[in-house]
Structures are given as structure tokens and as C-alpha cells.
Amino acid sequence: MLHLLTLLLSLNLAPAAQAVDTDQNLLPAGMHEHWLAPAELRHTWRDSEIQAKERAARKLLDHTDEGDDPFVDYDVSYYELDLEAYAGGGSLSGTVTMNFSVLLDGLEEIVLHASDNLTLYDIFLGETELDFDRNGDWLTVDLPAAANVGDEFSFQIHYQATYNNCGVLSTYQQNAQTGETIHVITTQAEPYDARCWWPCKDDTRDKADSVLVRVTTDDFNTVVSNGTLRLDQDNGDDTRTVEWFERWPIVTYLVSICVTKYNHMETTWSHNFIETPMHDWSWGLTTDNQEWAMDRGREALTVLSSLYGTYPFQDEKYGHAQYTWGGAMEHQTCSSMGFYTETVIVHELSHQWWGDKVTCNTFHDIWLNEGWATYSEALYYEQVLGESALHQHMDGEEFLGGGTIYVEHPETENIFDGNLSYSKGGWVNHMLRHVMGDNDFFLGIQAWLGPNELESHRTATTAEFQDHMEEYYGDPLDWFFEEWIYGEFYPEYHAYWNQQDIPGGGVTLQLVIHQDQVDIGHQLFTMPVDVRITKSSGQVENRVIWCSEEDTPYTATFNESITSLEIDPEDWILGASEVEIMSDPELCITSITLLDSSLNPIPVIPVGASVIKIDLQNCGAMAENLVATLQSPTDDITIDDNPQVLGDTDFLAELTLLFHLNTGSSVNGLLNFPLNFSWNGGEMNTSFNLAAGEAEILLVDDDGGDTYETYYTEALDDLAYYTVIQPEAVTADLLAASTLVVWFQGDQGRALSESERNMVDDYRESDGHIVLTGQDLPSAQDTGWIMGPFGSTVTGTDEVDNALVGLEYGPFSQDEYYFLFNGGAGNQTHMDRIESMIDCPIEVLRYFSPDGSGVAGVCDGCFGEDANALLLGFGLEGISGAGTSDDLGDVLMTLLAWARGETDLPFGDPIPVTQDFRISSVYPNPFNPSTILAFTAPIAGTLKLDVFNLRGQLVDQQTVGLVASGAGHVNWQPDALASGLYLARLSITDHLGKLRSTDVAKLMLVR
DSSP: OBOHHHHHHTOOOOSOOOOOOTTTOBOOOOSOSSOOOOHHHHHHHHHHHHHHHHHHOOOOOOOSOTTOOGGGSEEEEEEEEEEEOOTTOSEEEEEEEEEEEEOSTTEEEEEEEOOTTEEEEEEEETTEEOOEEEETTEEEEEEEEEEOTTOEEEEEEEEEEEOSSSSEEEEEEEOTTTOOEEEEEEEOOTTTTGGGTSOBOOOTTOOBSEEEEEEEEETTOEEEOSSEEEEEEEOSSSEEEEEEEEOSOBOGGGOOOEEEOOEEEEEEEEETTEEEEEEEEESSOOHHHHHHHHHHHHHHHHHHHHHHSSOTTTTTOEEEEEOSSSSEEOOTTEEEESBOOHHHHHHHHHTTTBTTTEEESSGGGTHHHHHHHHHHHHHHHHHHHOHHHHHHHHHTTOOOOOSOSSOSOTTTSOSOOIIIIIIIHHHHHHHHHHHHOHHHHHHHHHHHHOSSSGGGSEEEOHHHHHHHHHHHHSSOOHHHHHHHTSSOSOOEEEEEEEEEEOTTSOEEEEEEEEEEOSSTTOOOOOEEEEEEEEETTSOEEEEEEEEOSSEEEEEEEESSOEEEEEESTTOOSSSEEEEEEOOSOOEEEEEEEEEETTSOBOSSBOSEEEEEEEEEEEOSSOEEEEEEEEOOSSTTEEEESOSEEEEEEOTTOEEEEEEEEEEOTTOOEEEEEEEEEEETTEEEEEEEEEEESSOSEEEEEOSTTOSTHHHHHHHHTTTOOEEEEOGGGOOHHHHHTOSEEEEEOTTOOOOOOHHHHHHHHHHHHTTOEEEEEOTTHHHHSOHHHHHTTSOEEEEEEOOOSSOOBSEESOSSOSSEEEOOOBSOOTTTTOOEEEEEBTTBOOEEOOOOOTTSOOBOOOEESSOSTTOOEEEESSOGGGGGSSSSOOOHHHHHHHHHHHHHTSOOOOOOOOBOOOOOOEEEEEESSSBSSOEEEEEEESSSEEEEEEEEOTTSOEEEEEEEEEEOSEEEEEEEOOSSOOSEEEEEEEEEEOTTSOEEEEEEEEEEEOO
């Protein structure tokens, strides 16, 4: 599926269109067959698709014990949907037949999915009516007797599905060709909403071998679904019955129906002497627009078939069916289209290979669908516009933030992250192509997709994709996938170079590629870096340097002088780079080791004598008369052998420094040692940290075996001296020795035992400072204990998902704080509702990262100078868990300063409820000379109007000014613009100047 951001940027402009429903359809009027729109425009449109898919990405209810997965007990082979859906109705009804075979001996029941908007009448196995039970989305059906492996069954389930915008969207639209108002029924199920319109095994791991969809509707309607049309019968009673059969394997989220009074256009696409039907069903396109969409579709079919192998459903059809969900959706053999642009057409078609033929096994690996569809856009433009278009398109997809492409918890995390699943996923394929080379890469992906045989229509994981590509690369690729799929951020390269004349002619190039770590504690990247060297004659030489360390030195000789040097000149690596001519020494520390008096490595500076051993290398120009001076961080440490004179040091010279310490007994914590290098004409200053005495921060790792501790340890490395222990190792002595205790539970929500509570209370009473943090942690604790040190009690959970941050007094009831989280790790989907004591109001800590993103709430019962306990209803690790903020270290250091008595915690005002900003209507539209855009604002703030033409050019802009929350309107009267279709974007910023929300509407100006 393609989200709104990609759509708006990719406007390839079709022939002129009439104005229709401004909330749903973009019918662009254009001048070019192929046109790359600006990235900002494309990414604005892609958001629409993400919003549609996120509506389906609801948190699933967990009804099983850990490790219990009933969906692996049987295999579905066939679904038959026999449905009735009529214009003007509020539901569809019918029968689902499901054939399956048993995979577990002694199986007594099977579990299906059925959302609560489904009314289930009965379930039959042949003539036998079966008992069933419902628990949330799970439907458990009792078998008449225990079954064994290989046994086959066929259920018939009679049901009714009420339309509630889950799975099925029922709207009214205007037909652009006839002018009449029509009722439209369309479906959208990815990832978890097939269960909202038919009972099924809604699990990506199990593809049904085939699906038959039979719909009875009004005789004037058209029914569109998957596969091949088998029946279209007028029943003679003002109804018709239409039957589609998908003979290729298919997952539930790719099954769809579209029912309305469509305008239909049909053509054929020919490839390898086989003709495939090509369709467009739409209500909002003129005939010219339909022809344009068909032309783009046929061209894209040819281009992508040349790249990936023949279209996988060549023996059935390919089509577009307009729908009302926004964005677009890759339903098998017929993409549902909320917008028609060239990029949308390419993106959704590419999913027929990447997502439909080969489907991500689970939504952990959604990038295999969306990352490949995003990269397919770039590959398409490379074929039709040339290599420069490839790089231009990828530049528009660049994402330099945090978060992992791999979705660790797809039931609760944002699966359809436009930055990660789409943009960065596309970049992974782009970089892998350059690592492998075009020949091996394209041979590898064609073999991965496989021939058009049943075995190739399958589900797959990232690990399987990696193993497969390694076969064609010839070497392991774990380094690549660990960095880019399971790791965060990106490399940032700084290249330093100079050249020295060689007696008799030529020069020696001296080059160092320095890799900055984007954030402390994050990985270094291993990547082949292209280097373009231009010589004085104008001749260009290209070299590839593998960079895996912080500093990678490189030397080479050339027969003439060098005039310029570029690294990654064609932007094949997601990251940033700078190049400087090296005129000064660049002293790179390769290791720092703390030794005892016998020169054995030790972890902490002891009382008495020790040695600091520093290994370094000169990665820059020669240093003449080099001198190193180490400064002591405290009067309680003296340093011998200081300064050290190193003399003249050439490029790549390796050096070792030994400094002897004499340490007093009062030294404690993480100590910073400044280190100065000076030479003739310059100097360089750096520093490093070493621990002494007892750890100041005690991290109690109570996450039940998860890996949340890595967030804390990475954030604290080089910032503070800490130690990590398990809760069973906690003792009163360990607590007493710690300045700050952070007791974190991730998403475990475990109640502390009585002995643990007593130790915490004793620690607090001796002025120790503690932070208890974790999802559901407050609600799991003893109520009386929570009411004591924290002055609050939990009154409810699971109120809303990612909606509020420290909202005071409502909306649910007064005298309560809804303690929630906005923008963080995937487990921050629901928080505890906390009630304050009358004499001890709850206060909220708001934390903003330097770029203004990332907001967290922290609750404490009685804050003041004597406060020494924080109770968090979420995982503090979430501050750096999803790329919205990368400053958990700053928060922890603030908490340490609080524990030391150096600062009070900063508190801010509660943030009000944030709803989506929405343009509710545009009237009149079409218009002349002015129109009114009505909107609903979630907050009071500054409103701004930007208007674009369909080339993506800004044609008008105005700052409306301060507006109140709630309903409002803006009048737009263009002065000198020609007739045509325009895009109006309203945006609102809060009092901090932070962009809070936007919405886009289409406007038709008629002169």
C-alpha cells in the first residue's frame, strides 16, 4: 500500500478531470507522461495510505498463555464467501465456507478471527451444528470429536457484518461521468481487519490455496473482486449475482470487494505472446483519465515484468478499482485506488510481486512489502527517465532518524511507518543493490520471486531473504542486515585527505574516512564507500574503501596530482558525508585501557596507583614536536609522566601513552579526563571517561527477560557510572550505595514483593532517589503501597492509545490524570489512569528533545524539595524507542542531577487532548471567485494556508494567525491564478512553534 506522502510527491499528471468528492479523490490534470514531483508533495500524499492501514492496525487482544498459538494447529485450503450487499444498506450478510486440514494430533477445537461487529448465527460441519465461543476477536469452534494430523473439514458460518468503518467503508459519491450520486461499498483489511467483514483465519502465515467470492447486489451495481470473473448473472428480480475466483494462493488481507455503479473500461496487456485483461473501475475519472491510467498501468506492467519476471497473475487480470479509504491498497489482481498518479500505479502494481505473490510471513517483516514497493517506484523511473531519476527519487525518500525497520511488536507498534517500513526499507534495497552489484542483485531478486508456479506464491521472512541474497552475493550479509534492518540510524562520514609529492614524479594520497556515531551508544556501520578521485589531467579514478571502524585510513600513489576527492558521489549510502583537505594532524584514539600497578586490565579506578594506557594513530598530516598532556578531573587524583613529548609523527603513525595515577579514597562516579595534544602550529583537545568507586546509578532489570536494558546502557555509556542487576540480586546495601535507582519493567507489569517494597521504602527514607518505570507497572502494585510514597492510586487502564499526555480533569472524570505517552517505543500503546490524593496533586514532567519532538509524562504523588520517588506508568526507555527522540541519556542525567540534589525536576503544563486536524468541508467547490475551507482544530495555535498547483509549485501562502481550538473557517480568494485544480494545505503550530497537524483538500477554480 502507498501512503499519502508518496502520492502527493509523485504527481504524474493525467488529463484534465472534473471536480468530484474533495475528501477522497485526486484526479490530477497534467502535461507530462513521466514527471518526478517534489519529495515534500509526494510524502504528504503517502500519509493517506498509512492512515487507512493504521485504522486496521488495532491492538489485538491476547487470550492465550505465553507461547500458546492456536493458529498453527490447522491449515486453510479454501474460502468461499457467499455475500449479499445492497445499495443504501448498513451491513452485508452471507455464508463463509472454510476448508482446512488438521496439523496437530488430538485437536478438539480451532480458533478463528471474528470482530465484534459480526453477528454469528450458526456454524455447521455438514449437517452438524457446532458449538462456538467468542472472546474479543477470537472465535473458538468445537470440533465434534478430536481430530488428527491430515484430517480435513469444511465449515459453513452464517453471519452478518455491520458497517462500522472497520473492514468495510460505506459512502456516497458523485459519478463524474453521469453526475448521479451513488452508494459505494469497499473493503480495506490490512493488517488485521479481514475479520471485520468475514470470519476467517486472519493470519498472514497461512495463505488459502484459492478463494471464491460470490456477491448478490442490486442489478445496477458492479462487483469487483480478486481473480477471474466466473459469473455475472441478472437474477430478474432487481438483483444480480457476481462470482470471482482467485486460483492463486492469497492471504486474507488481500481479499477485497468493491460494489457500486462503476464506470468500466477494459483493454489488454500483451507480454510474451500472452494477453492479460486490464481494467479500470471508477466513478471519479473521466474517460480520458481512465485511458491515461490504463496506459500507465500497461507500461508499468511491462517495466516491472522485465525487472522481476512476468506479472504473477498474467492468466487472470490486473485492474484498478476506485475506493474511498485514502491512499491505495494492493488487493490481489486488482489494486484499490484512492488516488491516481503514476507513482501510485507503479507502487501498487509492484506489490503484486512484493506482498501478493511473496508476502511477509508476519508484520515483523512488512518492509519486504512496502520497502520493495517504494524502491520499485525508483526502479521504474530509472527505466523510463534514466539513472539520474533513480537517485533523484531516492533522495526524496531519505530518512535520517532512529527506529528499526524490523517491527519488533507488530500487534502494538506502528507497522506502517512511512519513514521506516517505506522510505528506509526502500533505501535498504537500494544500498544492497550497490553492495552486491547489479548483476548479482537482479539475478538474486528474480530467483527470490521465482517462476510463476504455486511454490513461489508463499510467505517469507527477512532471515530467508538474507540467506537467499547471500547465495548470489557469495559472502555473508549479516553485517548489512544487522545494521540496516535491526539497527538504527545511519553513518555520517567525514573524509580528510592530502597529498605528498613523490621524488621523481607523482603523489601519495593520504586519506582518512572518519565515521561519526549519530548518537552515543549506537553502532558503527560497515559499508563499501565509493571514492571518486579527479586528477589534474581531468581523468577520474574510482576506488571502493570498506569502512567499518571509526577511522579508516587509506593510502595510494598516483602518477599526477589530485585536484578533488568525493566520497559516495552518487549517494548510494543512506547517510551524510563531508570532505576536507587535511592540513592538520588528526589524532585518532584507538583504545583506552585502565591498568593496575602490575599492568593488568581493571574496570574501575582503584584507591592508590593505576595506569591509563592510550593507543592512538595519527590519521592526518605530520605533527612536528607532538606533546600530549592529560589533565586530572579532581584534586584527589594526581598524574605522573605528564606531559609526554612524542616528537615528529607521520601519517598513520601508531603511538602509545602511559599515564600513572595516584588516587585518593573519596573519588567516586564517572570521571572525565581532558586530553590535549599540541604540535608546531596547532593543538587538538579531546576527553574520555573512566569510572571510580561505586556506581552512582543502579539499573534494576525487571523486564522479564526482554532487552530493554540496552536502551539504558547505551544511553548512559560515557555519561554516568552505572551497574545492572536482576531484581533477585537487589539488597539493601546495593540500594544504599546508589545515588539513583531506576527500576524498570518494560511491559511486564510485575508487582513488587513485600520484601522488595520494604527495601524501596527504607532506601527512600534514607534520602535515596528511585524511579519505578514500566507499562502497567502502577496498576500491578499494592494499592496501599502506591498511596503511600507516590500519593496516587490507579483507577483504570487501557483508556486510549497514544492520545493524551498528562491531561488534567477529564475527559473521563474529574480529579484524575490520564498518564499516557505520545511518540515512543512500540509498547507505549496504553497507559494507567491515575487518581490523585486531595492533599497531594499529581504533577507531570514534560520532556522535549532538542528538535522539539518526543513528549513524555512522568507522575509523582507529592513533589517538592523532599520528593525522592517517581512512579511512571510507561517505560522510560520509550523516550528513545521509536525514533521520535534520541535523548534518553539527557533524561537520565537530569534524574541523576535530581538525585544528587543539584536540580529540581522540570514540570510543564498538561497538554490538552490532540485530535486530528481536519478540513471538514470546502464550499463552494468548484468556485469563482472565492471558497471557504471549514476546519476543526485540535488545539489553539497559529494557522497557515499553503496552496499548490499540480506541479507541486507553491502558488499562494498566507498566515491566517491565531485560532482557537474547535471549528473555524478560512476564506481563499485567488487573484491571478488560472482555472484548474489546486491543493490547499492547512497546518497548525502550537505555542512552541511545533507543527501539530495538517490536512489537504482539492480545490477547483473555474474562471
